Amino acid sequence: xxxxKGRPKPGIWPVVPIPADIDYELWLGPAQWKPHRRHLCTFNxxxxxxxxxxxxxxxxxxxxxxxxxxxxxxxxxxxxxxxxAKFFNGTADVSYEWDTNMVTKSGLRVHFVDNxxxxxxGCRFIGDEGWVHVNRRSISASSPALLKIKMKSEDTRLQxxxxxxxxxxxxxxxRRDPVAPVEACHRATALSIVADIATRLRRKVMWDWDTESxxxxxxxxxxxxxxxxxxxxx
Numbered sequence: 084x085x086x087x088k089g090r091p092k093p094g095i096w097p098v099v100p101i102p103a104d105i106d107y108e109l110w111l112g113p114a115q116w117k118p119h120r121r122h123l124c125t126f127n128x129x130x131x132x133x134x135x136x137x138x139x140x141x142x143x144x145x146x147x148x149x150x151x152x153x154x155x156x157x158x159x160x161x162x163x164x165x166x167x168a169k170f171f172n173g174t175a176d177v178s179y180e181w182d183t184n185m186v187t188k189s190g191l192r193v194h195f196v197d198n199x200x201x202x203x204x205g206c207r208f209i210g211d212e213g214w215v216h217v218n219r220r221s222i223s224a225s226s227p228a229l230l231k232i233k234m235k236s237e238d239t240r241l242q243x244x245x246x247x248x249x250x251x252x253x254x255x256x257x258r259r260d261p262v263a264p265v266e267a268c269h270r271a272t273a274l275s276i277v278a279d280i281a282t283r284l285r286r287k288v289m290w291d292w293d294t295e296s297x298x299x300x301x302x303x304x305x306x307x308x309x310x311x312x313x314x315x316x317x
Contacts, residue, residue, distance in 0.1 A: 092122040092175070098120055098121075110124060117133065129141060136276055140279060143271075143275040144275050151274075152241060154187075154208075156188070156189060161292070164274075164277050166183025166195075166281050168279075177279075178282060181197050182196045204218055205219075213229055215230070284303060
């Protein structure tokens with residue numbers, strides 16, 4: 084499974100006056116106060132860990148939720164995670180390359196990496212008869228026959244959506260869950276963040292879905308939250 088990759092403005096961004104059309108206090112929200120810097124209030128904020136985990140999570144979730152569709156065990160019980168990453172050096176400080184592994188209790192494995200590695204962007208399911216690769220635009224397989232398999236009546240069928248905004252509005256009307264319910268978004272985000280924490284600690288961690296915390300790991304658990312700037316609170 085692979086996530087996205089991007090490049091921010093390099094180096095230390097200089098402090099500059101706050102633009103007149105930006106409410107900087109509101110923009111910062113609960114993040115700790117730091118002076119306004121050039122490039123910050125643009126897409127570049129994606130690459131500053133004060134405000135975002137980086138593409139390992141903000142793009143990784145789009146593939147992680149597909150992986151969880153295909154193997155629900157990935158969001159059940161305990162999952163072992165380890166990996167390495169390369170980080171930007173400067174005001175931008177999130178990872179730009181990562182190579183992580185996840186193992187479920189039964190031994191199912193997920194290799195979660197950035198686009199520069201493995202089989203390119205998307206999510207690939209590998210079985211004893213070959214592989215099926217899914218991304219946001221297409222589906223392919225090691226053998227065309229794998230895409231022609233007729234499903235049995237007892238097989239689990241996934242909800243179809245070719246337009247997420249339309250699906251969301253339709254589900255408001257019929258009071259059903261959308262194809263991407265909030266629980267799936269939470270789980271995909273959480274496991275992407277767990278992968279980021281593992282790369283920063285440079286060691287294995289054990290994530291427990293029942294408690295949504297790391298097992299016997301005070302240092303990793305402290306990395307799950309941050310002090311909120313007043314008056315923000317939860």
